[in-house]
Amino acid sequence: MNSRITALYETHQRLGARFVDFAGWQMPVQYTGVVEEHMAVRDDCGIFDVSHMGEIEVSGPGARSAVQSVITNDIERIGDGQCQYTLVCTEEGGVVDDCIVYRRSAESFLFCTNAINTYSVFVWLLEKLNGKADVIDRSGDYAQIAIQGPASLEVFKIAFGIDTGSIKPFRFIETGVAGVEAIVSRTGYTGEEGLEIYLDPRSAEAAWEALMAAGAGHGIKAVGLGARDTLRLEMGYPLYGYEIGDKLGPIEAGLKRFVALGKESFIGSKVLRARAASKPESVLVGIEMEGPGVPRTGYELFFDRPESTGAVGYVTSGTFSPVLKRGIAMAYVGSEFKEPGTRLEVKIRSRAVPCKVVGTPFYRRDKR
Amino acid sequence: MEFPEDLKYSKEHEWVRLEGDTAVVGITDYAQDSLGDVVYVELPAEGDSVSRGETFGVVESVKAVSDLYSPVSGSVTEVNDTVVDGPEAINEDPYTEAWMLKIELDNIDELEDLLSADEYQQFIEEEK
Structure with a gap:
């Protein structure tokens, strides 16, 4: 097999992980079970190896305006030590990737990319920012560990003696972790409080073990990509290749708040402005099952009587929600069906099973 | 993983326990382990007939059908x-x-085509 492994591969093996090939990486999909790992993050604390994600540095005197010209969000909204979620779009308004951009200084930015897109983002930035800023693929320099859940900040404090309670969401510090300089940010992909730690791969195991030991009294569990997906779905977070992609832009995906239409022109701005001003044919919504079964990628949605009118939408990704204990999905539906409460049917194998359109996130910590 | 000696196994990962002329059917430890957390099962109704090798239902886990x-x-x-x-x-x-x-079995001889616990374990080793 040609797939790559992270610095924590042997650690996962020792923990009895089951592996899956993901974007060319051998990644742990589960350790003890998706539901158990999912609930550990919701109730206590979960630790993830997300070293497959990429890190692209954009630096130099022109870095700030260079970054501004390739992202949809407004980089001027953040200062040093802050990061933001953004999209990188094509001229046609398709998505190259959705990233978190870290502003380390006015002349140094780091894009955290989806593993599957690291290379394409790197090439894209090289080409588009040629002569304006230095673009370096730093992915090999960083392992990435995420620790998420209500106990995560406490566990991090026990492990490294650093109080991150005062770091606000989407802010980060650069500090010593497991003997090396690391980026520690208040970000994540689960909807819970938590941190993402970028550090030298050679120190990844030491950091992982320190967190595991510190979390022993806090119910810490290693969490694989299986639960990472169910966690992000409960929050209604998009995943590249499913809810967004080359042909699925940010406006129809409901990500308009990350598209700064008022800022100076950027790659894709012309198309995105036009699209934002017109009524989209279909939009991304949340779907909650009212009958049995799990909605999955590609399943069709119908309004009223299935076969008579043809499909009115399709599921982009779906799962069984461990918290709600029913099937949930994200789906594109015709604009006229987007209102929460709209009753639809999802075709699961040969049966039409009732479901309804709901707002996202599907789950809110304070309402549980 | 356990594979009781008194059961018969199919290559599709179901098990059979013979009780008189009735076969009790379920899925194996290997099957449940591969699926992960099972969240939904669809089974036929009483009185329905089932045929060897044909689908009689569906089992869904969080990740798979x-x-x-x-x-x-x-x-x-x-x-x-x-x-x-x-x-x-x-x-x-x-x-x-x-x-x-x-x-209720149509033909008890069908059981002879199923695997023993040892044969089934060997089969899943090869399948891995």
Whole structure:
């Protein structure tokens, strides 16, 4: 097999992980079970190896305006030590990737990319920012560990003696972790409080073990990509290749708040402005099952009587929600069906099973 | 992983326990382990007939959907509602609590085509 492994591969093996090939990486999909790992993050604390994600540095005197010209969000909204979620779009308004951009200084930015897109983002930035800023693929320099859940900040404090309670969401510090300089940010992909730690791969195991030991009294569990997906779905977070992609832009995906239409022109701005001003044919919504079964990628949605009118939408990704204990999905539906409460049917194998359109996130910590 | 000696196994990962001329059917420890957390099961109704090698239902875990293939032919005399109402039983106790169907056999000789516990274990080793 040609797939790559992270610095924590042997650690996962020792923990009895089951592996899956993901974007060319051998990644742990589960350790003890998706539901158990999912609930550990919701109730206590979960630790993830997300070293497959990429890190692209954009630096130099022109870095700030260079970054501004390739992202949809407004980089001027953040200062040093802050990061933001953004999209990188094509001229046609398709998505190259959705990233978190870290502003380390006015002349140094780091894009955290989806593993599957690291290379394409790197090439894209090289080409588009040629002569304006230095673009370096730093992915090999960083392992990435995420620790998420209500106990995560406490566990991090026990492990490294650093109080991150005062770091606000989407802010980060650069500090010593497991003997090396690391980026520690208040970000994540689960909807819970938590941190993402970028550090030298050679120190990844030491950091992982320190967190595991510190979390022993806090119910810490290693969490694989299986639960990472169910966690992000409960929050209604998009995943590249499913809810967004080359042909699925940010406006129809409901990500308009990350598209700064008022800022100076950027790659894709012309198309995105036009699209934002017109009524989209279909939009991304949340779907909650009212009958049995799990909605999955590609399943069709119908309004009223299935076969008579043809499909009115399709599921982009779906799962069984461990918290709600029913099937949930994200789906594109015709604009006229987007209102929460709209009753639809999802075709699961040969049966039409009732479901309804709901707002996202599907789950809110304070309402549980 | 456990594979009780007194059961017969199919290559589609179902098990059969013979009780008189009735076959009790479920999925194996290996099958439940591969699926992960089972969240939904679809089974036929009492009185339905099932045929060897054909699908009789569906089992869904958080991550995957899998068809259930009948290891024998006959008519369904009982369906285990416990497993429909609480599909996690399939993960917890696949051979006892989580039996799925009782089938009145059309032809008891069909059982001879199924695998023994040893043969089944060998089969899954090769399949890995």
